[in-house]
Amino acid sequence: MKDKITKISLWLMVAMFLLAYPKLFGMYYVNLFVTFMVFAVFSLSFNMLLGFTGLLSFGHAIFFGISGYGTALALRHIEGIPLFPAIGLGVLAAVILAVVLCPVVVRVTGTAFAMVHLAFGQLMYVLALKLRNITGGEDGIGNFPIPNVSLFGLFSFPLKNNPVNFYYFALVILGICTWLMWFFTKTPFGQIQVGIRDNTKRIDYLGFKVPESKSVIYVTSAFFAGVAGSIYGLFHNLVSADGSLNVLVSFTAITATLIGGIGSFFGPIWGTAIFQILEELTIRFTEQVELVTGIIMIIVIMYAPRGFTGFLATLKLKWQLSRAKRRG
Amino acid sequence: MYILETKDLNHDFSGLKVLFGVNLQVKHGERHAIIGPNGAGKTTLFNCITGTYKPSSGKVLFKGMDITGRTPHELTRMGIGRSFQITTIFMNLTVFQNVRLAVLSKRGIRFNLFRFVDKMKDITEETEEILRRVNLIEERDFPASALSYGKTRALEVALAFATDPELVLLDEFTAGMSRDETHAAVELVRKLTEGKTAVLIEHDMDVVFSLADRITVLHYGRIIASGTPEEVRSNQDVKDAYLGDLEV
Ligand SMILES: Nc1ncnc2c1ncn2[C@@H]1O[C@H](COP(=O)(O)OP(=O)(O)OP(=O)(O)O)[C@@H](O)[C@H]1O
């Protein structure tokens, strides 16, 4: 009971902080936080595959990117389309792409899975650059109309050129996504998912269909990556190959997840935050941000292979042990 | 009528012939031991029966139905359970979570994304019931990787039984156990196989003679004898080929 109260008050404090955030910090940090939320959700969707199913993808950006392009194209070409259908179309594109890839990717694991995605990622990147009359080539698609947020005419507020509104909008959508992904891991199917990671053969011998189950996970992961990508495109009012399909986008999720810890649901969120703080700090001293993150990666892999959350868990265990010892 | 039969089963691994026309016959309700020296092809036979491999030729019949080449998950749903010589459990999940997965499968809960699994009372109760039966209730919340060797093997066996199969195939469930652990495991399997049919691959002759109703001897991919323990014990071919070495 006491635990529950502490938990609820903790969450209330977090909620209040997030609500007050735009008032407390300047515009620069509001935008920074939106970026953080987008990449946190993207990394969470990536960790559905890596941490929870044991599948490492080198091209998760394909879902992020295609959804961004989908939303941008819908807003550019479909006259008067409201906001949510436009986001929905982008996400639908990501889901369709995942469904198309499913038959191939659920039958490979390990290096093959990683490499197939690297290849698809490069293919999409090149396509986005070459199909100039659809994608705008190197310039991407920018300055497309962004409709107001409205729900059944109950309320309506503008997003375009309004970072604070956008902050709240992203907070709600990405918050819901985070909760849904967390819930996913707690369902019976979520158990099957970790079972696949731990021992695929036993899952098969318990009577579960492995490829079908993997397909569901894969498409769900693409869905959430798609939401993140669509929001990201709206946020910048621009989608481009380098911003959303580049292999570096995929690696952002990998780095954040590894730094945060693949073994925990919230690991990727921590990882994204740490990654961003590091970037903010290093950029003041040097342009070579990748160099610093690279070094951090090496340190993490060598000394804290379970990432930040794993490190915290070890600390907690040590503290409990020493407390137990003192008590005798 | 046989619950499990193989007809002229052959298997080879890209040229290496391992099974030569195996005709195994397992009766309803019996505990049937398969014995034979290392490399005889016992595990391969299990793999061909339970869908790990598709046999090169021949047939597998379950309750008279042709199940050759069916996949493991199909066979599990038809009522065949299996434990492995090499432990095949979920090492990073707790003992409870391991068995719960089997219970979920048995109840046909496969793509449920709408409920908290921890709040499904009936699933929890059934899982705990199984844990009590297999003496793992005290280790309920241990990660499987933290179990003693003997308990790991008990969990392996528990997973084979937890889907409540009609027919179970146990591949050396006592492998590597101490005397005490073996004794406990034998009693466990005796209890769990009640009312079921079991096929046991086993090296330990004490275990074989204490559990088996009938025995099949597999020697370099061929069945050289099959019958009651007395028949097999007195069979001259078996003595020459196998039991002689073990001084039984
Ligand atoms: N996947 C495989 N690929 C190639 N050869 C294999 C494979 N599996 C088994 N074999 C070979 O087939 C033969 C039979 O192996 P199997 O594992 O069936 O024997 P076993 O009777 O179970 O032996 P043990 O008592 O040691 O468990 C051995 O010679 C083995 O090397």
Ligand SMILES: [Mg+2]
């Ligand atoms: Mg074997």
